[in-house]
Amino acid sequence: MPGKRLNENQQRFVRNLVNYFQRELENKGPLLPLNCIQERVANGLDISIHTVGNCLRKASASAKAPAQPSISKKLKTTNSPEPIKMETRDVLYDMYAEDSTEETEEEIHIKEEPEKEIFIKEEPLI
Template sequence: MPGSILNSQIQQFVLNLCKYFERERAHGGPLLPFSSVQERVADALEISQKTVFNIKQRNKHKPITSFPEKSSHRIKKKTSDLPEGQKMEVRNTLYDMYKDSTCVFWWCNIMECGLLIYCPLQR
């Protein structure tokens, strides 16, 4: 597809294919018999024949798509294990602390660390 961005591994495969076809041209014909399809693919891409075989097998059962499938499962939130009364108590305490400006709140997405609360010493 024209205009698409190719990752470095795909770019390397393209270079390997070009090198293979140049070797065939210099050789004056195919380096391997046309009947040895998997062997030719493996040689051209500089990968193992087992890798070619495995990809073909996977493609028989589940065709390769250009976009990864979205996972439908969601991670269970930590608070879902608490009874509703305790959740409400924690929520109200946090709201009161925020309203009184006694603590500073951060939300940190790095490594999914969750809510961080900094409460300086009492004034």
């Protein structure tokens, strides 16, 4: 069964990794301590350690379980007794009724004082 064909970047990574392991073989042991995993991977693939960290972060983010949809919070009046709900509703309706029937001071002032006509006396020009 044929394997997956590697692109140029992937082939370059394989070559770098083989070269790294050959250097470790010649060294008769690891070039970096075994507990420095990210540094060894970066050195073996000849890439930046930041690139290794970014790849690991992306992989861990995609491996996480899908986020649960947030539970919508219930309204505060949901668990209230029915009489309190009714009283709250009545207060709100009364406030709304007051706002809609209330006239502004300007409207009242206009109704109280009708516009006055001003007559200008014309004098003959000499």
